[in-house]
Each structure stands twice: as structure tokens, then as C-alpha cells.
Amino acid sequence: MIDQSTGTLIQHRIMEAFGALDADALIIPADGVVAVILAFNEALRFPFFLKHYRELGIRHFVVVDNMSNDGTSDFLAAQSDVSVIRTEKPYSEYKSVWRQLLCERYLLGRWTLFPDVDELLVYPGWPGRKIDDLVSSLDNRQFQALFCPMVDMYPKGPLKQFSYKAGDSFLDGCSYFDPKGYRYNPLKGSHGKRYKTPARHIFGGTRERLFHQNAKRRKTWLDKGLLSLIFSIRTRAPESDLGRRCDQFLFKLVKSAVPDTAAVQSKVPLLKWDHGYMFSGGVHGIDKKISIAPEWGVLLHFKYLDDFQSKVTEALERKQHTDNAGHYRDYKTQLNRLMNEGLFISGSKKFTGVDSLIECGLMRDIGG
Structure with missing residues (x-):
């Protein structure tokens, strides 16, 4: 429970951040997992x-x-x-604050999920295993969060030939993904020092294959060795402070050989909320060091439905996403190719269930 003075402060902050009285008058079920979602124009999904x-x-x-x-x-x-x-406040300024304030007000000590509307969470045991069983297992082992790679899903043909109807399964048309081309490394610079959970993030995959190929220099034999042996998605992240410092030192040796503008392809979308947590804008990182489960879920990411072109235009006009919608500028440069040729390549893999993710290391199942 929060004391009266803290509650009053949160109420004032809620009014400032949302500009809406109803943000302080929600009725939330007393038990079970709650999802907190930020959205704009998602009637299709x-x-x-x-x-x-x-x-x-x-x-x-x-x-x-x-x-x-x-x-x-x-x-x-x-x-x-x-x-x-409903709020008119700018998403780019308040996205992290909105999540924090809602959780501080309503969800302290509760397992909370933070998906985007184009993301579907799956995890070991899905679809038969319910999320209450998952969080019960995490509670019993005293873990506070679940790490999830983001896996871009796409259709087999050109995007201009793809048609999606609201209510249909996202997977009916977008059932392919990149099974290779990922790495698992710490963040560079001050961001990595400020946001302590997780110790490493996923990079690469479809997004890097399409939009981020350029690095400051070519890979040497040392770079290739470190990337395949130390920073592979099948390796473990260090847990101790010394291990993290060693990890960051090793990554400094290779960081100039990987794309500098690559997008983070992982999140911590499921966690048990405690006082003072703050996300790094999106739910990619948390500013506190908390215990994260050894198993991984996956966020299947469905950006490439048949509204992709209009979504890119919309994002560039609103300029509310990271780096003034920088990643959407990348999409814009490749838009004609994606619409006419699509994302599918000979190495693409069809999603047939969570085993297809476990096989390539994008999901981890420890039998917990």
C-alpha cells in the first residue's frame, strides 16, 4: 500500500502526465495479470x-x-x-511516464504485461499454458521479469499482395521469420549503464538485414570469434557486476564492426511491478537491477500487415517515435522494395509453434 502523501503526489503527476481525470479513477480487478498498452490508430489490430x-x-x-x-x-x-x-499529451515525452504512473497507482506488486498492439507474446508451453501458470512459476523461483526477443513476422510474397482483415489471426498471413542473424550483447554507452536490466539485449534479425548493414569497419577474425562464441543468442548473460564489466569490455572490442544504428530487438514486457521502476522509453530496459528468469518468451512482431505503408507515413508525420521517428525514415527508404518484393528470403522459417523458436535459440525453455 502507498501512504496518503505518496498517493496525493501520484494523483498530481497523473493529472500532469495524462491531462485526464479518468486516469485516476480506473477499476482494476484485484488479481490476475493486467496488460498496459499505449496505442494510436490500431483498429485493424x-x-x-x-x-x-x-x-x-x-x-x-x-x-x-x-x-x-x-x-x-x-x-x-x-x-x-x-x-x-484518452490523452493529447505527446507520446514521445510521456510513454515511459504513463506506464510508470499507472503501475504505481494501480499495480504495485502485480504482474503486469506491456505489449504493443502489433506484438503477440508467446512462451514455453504456449498455447496450452496460461499466463497465470507462467507467473506463478516465476514467483515460486523468485524471478521478477521475463526477457523476450522481438521476432519480426512477415508474409511470403510482396506486401502489396497481402491483405489482412480485422479479427483474423496475424499468423494466417504473416507466418515467416528470420531464424538466424541475431546477436546478444550489452548496450553501448551511458544507456547501458543507466538501464541495468537486462544485462544484454538482442540485435539483428530482419530489421538489421533490411535496414542496418553498415558498420564503421569490416569484421576481423577476432570480431567474428567474439560474436559467435561470446555474443551468440545461445550464450548466457553475466549476472555479477564483475561479469557485466567484463562483458562490456569485450563488446568494446567488437562494437565498431556491427551496425551503429541498429534497433534493439528485445524487451522486458512482463514483470512484477515495484516502487520506482522506470523503463527506457519503450520497455527495452529498466533502470533497476532485478532478477530476470532464465527462460525466454518471444514477442512475435506484426509490423508488416497491409497497412505498413500508411503506418510509415503516419509515423513520419507525427514524429512521436524514437529519434524523431528515425527507424521509420529507414522504412521509407526501402518502402518500394518491400511493397514490391517483400521480406521473404530463402532462409526464412515458417512459424509452426514455439518449438520453431526454441530450435533456433530465440526462445529458451528450461522446463520451469
């Missing part, structure tokens, strides 16, 4: 998104709607297990 997470066992959804104008608000208003907060 929300029907199947909610279906997927309801089947996982999510008890309630709190959606911060950043003034959608595509029917998202009306759709969400009709859902009995969804609480909606």
Missing part, C-alpha cells in the same frame, strides 16, 4: 490482439489512447475488460 491475450488469461487491459481517429476508441469503449484513457 485490436480485435485479434485482444483475442490472443484473453486466451492467454489476461484479466484486464488498460489502454492509453493517444487520440486515435480510426475507430479505435469506439471499438475499445465496447469492451467490458478494457479501461481506456
Whole structure:
């Protein structure tokens, strides 16, 4: 429980961050996992998104709607297990604060999920295993969070030939992913020092294959050895402070040989919230050192539906994403090729269940 003075401070901060009274008047179920979602114009994805997470066992959804104008608000208003907060405040400035304040106000000590609307969480035992069983196992072993690589999903043909209807399974048309080309390394610079969990992040995959090939120098034999032996996705992240410092030192040797502008391809989307946690903008990192489970889930990422072109245009106009929508500028440069040729390559793998992710090291199952 929070004391009265702390509660009053949170109320003031909520009003400043949301500009909406209803943000301090939500009714949240007393038990079960709650999902906190930030959204703008996701009427296409929300029907199947909610279906997927309801089947996982999510008890309630709190959606911060950043003034959608595509029917998202009306759709969400009709859902009995969804609480909606509409706010005009800029996403780029408040995305981390919104999550923190909602959790401080309503979800202290609760397992909370933070998916984007284009992400589906899967984990060892899915689809039969419910999320209550997963968090119970994490609780019993005193872990506070689940690490998840982000795996981009895409159709087999050109994007211009792909058609998706709201409510259909995302996987019906976007069932392929890159099984190779990932690395597992610490963040560079001050960001890596400030955000202590996780110790390492995933990079590479489809996003790097398409948009981030250039590095400051070519790989040497030492770079290749470190990347394959130390920073492979099948290796373990160090747990001790000394191990982390050694990890950062080794990565300094190789960092100029990997793309400098690569996007982080992992998140910590499921955690048991405690006082004072703060995400690094998105849910890629947390500023506290907390115990993270040895098994991995995966966030299947469905950016490449048939609204991809309009989403890129929309993001560039709003300029609310990281680096002034920098990654969307990358998408723009490759847009014609993606629309006409697609993302599929000879090495693409079809998703047939979580075993297809475990086989290539993108999901870890320890039998917990």
C-alpha cells in the first residue's frame, strides 16, 4: 500500500502526465495479470490482439489512447475488460511516464504485461499454458521479469499482395521469420549503464538485414570469434557486476564492426511491478537491477500487415517515435522494395509453434 502523501503526489503527476481525470479513477480487478498498452490508430489490430491475450488469461487491459481517429476508441469503449484513457499529451515525452504512473497507482506488486498492439507474446508451453501458470512459476523461483526477443513476422510474397482483415489471426498471413542473424550483447554507452536490466539485449534479425548493414569497419577474425562464441543468442548473460564489466569490455572490442544504428530487438514486457521502476522509453530496459528468469518468451512482431505503408507515413508525420521517428525514415527508404518484393528470403522459417523458436535459440525453455 502507498501512504496518503505518496498517493496525493501520484494523483498530481497523473493529472500532469495524462491531462485526464479518468486516469485516476480506473477499476482494476484485484488479481490476475493486467496488460498496459499505449496505442494510436490500431483498429485493424485490436480485435485479434485482444483475442490472443484473453486466451492467454489476461484479466484486464488498460489502454492509453493517444487520440486515435480510426475507430479505435469506439471499438475499445465496447469492451467490458478494457479501461481506456484518452490523452493529447505527446507520446514521445510521456510513454515511459504513463506506464510508470499507472503501475504505481494501480499495480504495485502485480504482474503486469506491456505489449504493443502489433506484438503477440508467446512462451514455453504456449498455447496450452496460461499466463497465470507462467507467473506463478516465476514467483515460486523468485524471478521478477521475463526477457523476450522481438521476432519480426512477415508474409511470403510482396506486401502489396497481402491483405489482412480485422479479427483474423496475424499468423494466417504473416507466418515467416528470420531464424538466424541475431546477436546478444550489452548496450553501448551511458544507456547501458543507466538501464541495468537486462544485462544484454538482442540485435539483428530482419530489421538489421533490411535496414542496418553498415558498420564503421569490416569484421576481423577476432570480431567474428567474439560474436559467435561470446555474443551468440545461445550464450548466457553475466549476472555479477564483475561479469557485466567484463562483458562490456569485450563488446568494446567488437562494437565498431556491427551496425551503429541498429534497433534493439528485445524487451522486458512482463514483470512484477515495484516502487520506482522506470523503463527506457519503450520497455527495452529498466533502470533497476532485478532478477530476470532464465527462460525466454518471444514477442512475435506484426509490423508488416497491409497497412505498413500508411503506418510509415503516419509515423513520419507525427514524429512521436524514437529519434524523431528515425527507424521509420529507414522504412521509407526501402518502402518500394518491400511493397514490391517483400521480406521473404530463402532462409526464412515458417512459424509452426514455439518449438520453431526454441530450435533456433530465440526462445529458451528450461522446463520451469
